[in-house]
Amino acid sequence: MTALTTTGLGKRYRRKWAVRDCSLSLPAGRVVALVGPNGAGKTTLLHMVVGLLSPDEGNATVLGEPVGTTRTLSRIAFLAQDKPLYDRFSVADMLRFGAHLNPGWDDALATGRLAELDIPPDRRVGSLSGGQQAQVALTMAIAKRPELLVLDEPLANLDPLARHDVMRGLMTAVADSGMTVLLSSHVMSDLTDTCDWLVVLNRGRVQVSGDIETLLAEHRLLVGPAELADGVGDRLSVVDETRTDRQATLLARTGPVTLGPRWTARGVSLEELVLAYLRRPEAAALSGPVLAGVGREGD
Numbered sequence: 001m002t003a004l005t006t007t008g009l010g011k012r013y014r015r016k017w018a019v020r021d022c023s024l025s026l027p028a029g030r031v032v033a034l035v036g037p038n039g040a041g042k043t044t045l046l047h048m049v050v051g052l053l054s055p056d057e058g059n060a061t062v063l064g065e066p067v068g069t070t071r072t073l074s075r076i077a078f079l080a081q082d083k084p085l086y087d088r089f090s091v092a093d094m095l096r097f098g099a100h101l102n103p104g105w106d107d108a109l110a111t112g113r114l115a116e117l118d119i120p121p122d123r124r125v126g127s128l129s130g131g132q133q134a135q136v137a138l139t140m141a142i143a144k145r146p147e148l149l150v151l152d153e154p155l156a157n158l159d160p161l162a163r164h165d166v167m168r169g170l171m172t173a174v175a176d177s178g179m180t181v182l183l184s185s186h187v188m189s190d191l192t193d194t195c196d197w198l199v200v201l202n203r204g205r206v207q208v209s210g211d212i213e214t215l216l217a218e219h220r221l222l223v224g225p226a227e228l229a230d231g232v233g234d235r236l237s238v239v240d241e242t243r244t245d246r247q248a249t250l251l252a253r254t255g256p257v258t259l260g261p262r263w264t265a266r267g268v269s270l271e272e273l274v275l276a277y278l279r280r281p282e283a284a285a286l287s288g289p290v291l292a293g294v295g296r297e298g299d
């Protein structure tokens with residue numbers, strides 16, 4: 001089952017395209033990280049997915065149905081960047097509000113989650129810390145019992161401990177419900193242990209979309225003599241490279257690779273992989289087969 005399919009999706013503001021030619025297929029039950037630099041088009045894409053913006057080209061299907069229908073909306077929860085909370089409401093008022101708006105509301109889940117987090121129901125939302133407000137907003141989204149939860153930078157402005165707590169809460173909810181999560185973030189370290197699918201958006205276009213374990217297995221960081229780098233680069237799909245007079249460091253899309261004795265090869269971290277693609281907007285790695293490089297004598 002596919003949680004989200006987009007085909008040639010595009011949106012422009014006046015004459016400038018914010019998202020262009022976006023074709024994606026995200027499997028259900030995954031926790032998907034949507035990453036990209038400021039202005040890459042993440043919010044625009046998420047708004048099209050949840051039906052807040054209409055595309056100027058292409059189309060999107062969510063949970064097998066067209067975006068924006070009443071039935072689709074009831075199956076999605078969306079947490080926008082500016083958390084949709086009312087400062088003057090008490091926490092309990094917010095939950096009543098959520099129950100009123102959402103037919104599938106799970107009140108036991110909402111009250112139980114906030115009790116576990118020690119967030120008193122009678123406190124005014126405006127008097128809670130940023131981390132507590134994020135938890136209330138996340139609780140509201142989860143209590144809707146969505147099949148697809150879309151979060152636009154849920155961790156923005158939170159300190160590392162609060163970010164960790166919010167992500168842990170999210171993972172518990174995912175484990176309990178099996179819902180698909182699509183979340184955007186700038187902070188790679190928040191995503192490393194929690195997400196299992198990666199989408200990199202850069203300048204409005206999808207650069208990478210794939211299972212994180214597979215993507216990591218398909219890339220290597222190669223370090224060797226600068227004078228031999230061109231020869232190696234010619235035979236491998238190099239995403240990004242840095243060189244000094246003597247040494248070259250290549251991040252290449254390749255399976256296990258055998259190079260000459262002057263080279264070392266190791267796996268990459270998620271952060272290294274994302275940064276390499278972001279530095280090279282022209283490089284694209286949509287999920288697909290990758291050829292393993294074979295080394296030659298003298299490399």
Ligand SMILES: Nc1ncnc2c1ncn2[C@@H]1O[C@H](COP(=O)(O)OP(=O)(O)OP(=O)(O)O)[C@@H](O)[C@H]1O
Nearest residue numbers: 013014017018036037038039040041042043044045
């Ligand atoms: N309402 C709007 N009117 C005009 N241009 C807009 C509007 N919203 C977004 N844009 C432009 O569209 C592009 C994509 O913006 P978007 O907010 O989708 O990116 P983003 O990846 O979410 O950025 P950030 O990480 O900074 O939140 C940017 O160039 C932005 O300036």
